[in-house]
Each structure stands twice: as C-alpha cells, then as structure tokens.
Amino acid sequence: MIRDVTEDGRVIKVVPNRKLGKYLQRRVTELLAKINLQLNQVPDAEVLSDDDAYIGRVAMDVRSESEPLDPQGWGDIAAVPEGESPSWAPSAKHPEAPVVHLRDVAAVAFSRALGEPVRLTPDEILAIDELAEKSGFNDAIAQAETISDVSQFETETGFAVIGSGVAEAIMANGERPIIRTRGNRQNPGVVRIEPPVPACTVVFRFTDGRGAALAALHGFIGHVVVQDDGVVNVNYVPSVNSFRWQDYVSRRKRVDQMRAAAAAAVRFGVFRLDDKQEAAELAQHIRVMKGLDPSLGLYAAYAYSEADRRDDIDSVLRFMNQDLRADLFDVAMLARKITNRLPQAGAVAPFCPMLTQGWNLLRVRGITLPRVLDEAQDELEQSLWTTFKPQRAQLILEAIRRGEML
Secondary structure (H helix, E strand, O other), X not given: OOEEEEEOOEEEEEEEHHHHHHHHHHHHHHHHHHHOOOOOOOOOOOOOOOOOOEEEEOOOOHHHOOOOOOOOOOOOOOOOOOOOOOXXXXXXXXXXXXXXXXXXXXXXXXXXXXXXXXXXXXXXXXXXXXXXXXXXXXXXXXXXXXXXXXXXXXXXXXXXXXXXXXXXXXXXXXXXXXXXXXXXXXXXEEEEOOOOOOEEEEEEEEOOOOEEEEEEEOOEEEEEEEEOOEEEEEEEEEOOOOOOHHHHHHHHHHHHHHHHHHHHHHHOOOOOOOOHHHHHHHHHHHHHHOOOOHHHHHHHHHHHHHOOOHHHHHHHXXXXXXXXOOEEHHHHHHOOOOOOOOOOOOOEEOOOOOEHHHHHHOOOOOOOOOHHHHHHHHHXXXXXXXXXXXXXXXXXXXXXXXXXXX
C-alpha cells in the first residue's frame, strides 16, 4: 500500500487514499467475523482522488529514509512483493470466502444483463450471489422488473400505477387526464394522457394521500410501482401502437434486465461510472437503449454526475433530447442547463427532480422552484423516486388549480 510521492523536490513514502479502499473492505469483514460470524457489513469505498493524494505519511526515522522499506513488520499496511499473495488472500492456509461488496454485485448484474461473460472465480461468483440475496439487491431487481399488463393507449401515452390506487391526477397546466381505472393494491390504476407537447408534468395523488410528479412522455407508458415507502420504481415502456414498439420487442429482454440492474444499483447507491472504460462501454449500450426506456438515461446521468464526468452528462442530455424532443428535469439539472427560473412547459418535464436524491442539488445548482415546491424538500418520503407526503401533495395540487405552476 506504500507509494513514493515527490513533494517539494523530495521523495516521501505515503499511503495513498486509493489504496485504503480495498483495505477497508477486507479489514472490516475480518474484524466483524471475529465478533460474530453472522454480522454482514461490507463497506462501499469510493475514492475519487488521484493516485498520489494521501492523508498520512509512512512513519520511519531519518536514518532509514534512503533504505528499501521492508514490508515485514509493518502489519497490514505493507507493500507485498510482486508474485506473492498478501496474508489476507484466500489460500490453502486461509480458505476464507473472498471479500465482495455491492459494487461487485451491481457489476455482475450489468454483465449478465448485457450477456457478457463474468470473468470471476466460482468462489467470487458464489460470494457475490450470496450478497445479492442477503442485501436485498435481488429483491430490488425484482421490483424494478415489475410492469402491468397495460400496453397501449390511443394517445400512445399514459401511466399504470401498481400497488396503490389513484385518487387524483392533474397536469401542470391544469388539464385533467382521463382516469380509466382508479385501481387499488391488487389492480393497477390506469391513466390516459393526451400530452399537448412531447413531454409534460403529471402530478398524482394516491389513495393514501401521498403524491408524485412524473414526466409524461409521448409514446411511452409509465409503469409506476408504489410501496409503503413511496414510489420505488418507474419503468417507461413504449406503447404497443408507437413507432418504438418493434424496436423494443427485438431488444426487450436486454432492455428490461439492464433497466432493472440500473434501478437496483441506483437504489443501493452503487451505480457509478468513475472507471473510464466501464463508463464508455455502458454509455454505448445506454445510447442504444435510451430511446426504449428514458429511465436508463436518467440513471446514467446521475452516475456520471457522481464521477464528475460532465461531458458524458451533456452527451446523455443531447441524445435524449433528440429522441424525446424534450429534457428530463434531472438530466437538464445535472448538465447545468436549468437556470433559477422554472423551465417553460414542454421544454423540461417534470417541474422538479424525479429522483429524490436530485432535491439536494437544487440549491447547489442555484435553481429556485416555486415556493410550494421549494419547501417540499423536507416533506419527501425516503424513496428512490420523489414522493410527496400527503399535506405537501395537497398543497402542490392546489397551486396547480390556481394556475401557479405553468
């Protein structure tokens, strides 16, 4: 873990921040195992600093600074000679299961979704599959794969709400979409949208009083999954009578698996694209599929933002705009294309972030929303997709009726 770094013309030995990531993943697991073998907490370390960034120097006296450093005796913080295994690596003497974490789980899920080979040992795959099950990652994938049997509308646009009934639905311009079926926990609520523009904002109030603001996108049916903690997933599937349908059918299995893997990874906070090659490869797949499910572009934009890859965010925004002829609020916000004024209706939808994590970025980006929305940040459910608590949902609906949200 020790690296030579030149500082002020002098070579010093340090422990770079990047080297601490795998160390923590290993040591936390080992320490917990000594306490209780049933404990399972795997740290997710994301170090974005350069290789020469460090917190502490290696402790050594002046006499030995010019001598080669002997890794023996330095405990766990030691450089392992090339060709040798570190003392913690699984071997005949140390048959412990390999250390894996949720980023590995997500990486394998993406590889499987894309039909790519998983280049890992059987023990590593077994450990990853066990973590995927124990952590709830597999359950998140199953939820993200949930869609209703609602497949088309005459207008090619609408929503199916799964897991909750629809008490009310209204567009930001005050028009009311047609609620064909209000639904309940067992049967989906069905709402037909006749968008006046390629995209618009639709605000739902569910039967439990909570609400959500979502983008209605022409040619897509949004399958909205609602659970006790709010909206946990939204899948945008092309309507059967839209021009996108045949293309979607030909790629359906891969698109559905890719979307589910991305949704689960975002939900667990491990969808990251800080590796250049990984980012480039995934971006290529997303560019092919984004027209078949805009949520993929939404997830990718957040991943690129966490990795500070601004050019890639701009690329996602540009390609999605070409397909949808409108921008999703979150993607436009991450690309810094939204000013402190509310975007013109139809140009950006919805009128606020669709993912809950986006609300923390509004003030950082200098974006000021109407007061009824600006005050909503403290009244959101702890769900992946923005879900307003009952009182705030009611206030937003009243503001729309008064014509304040155009």
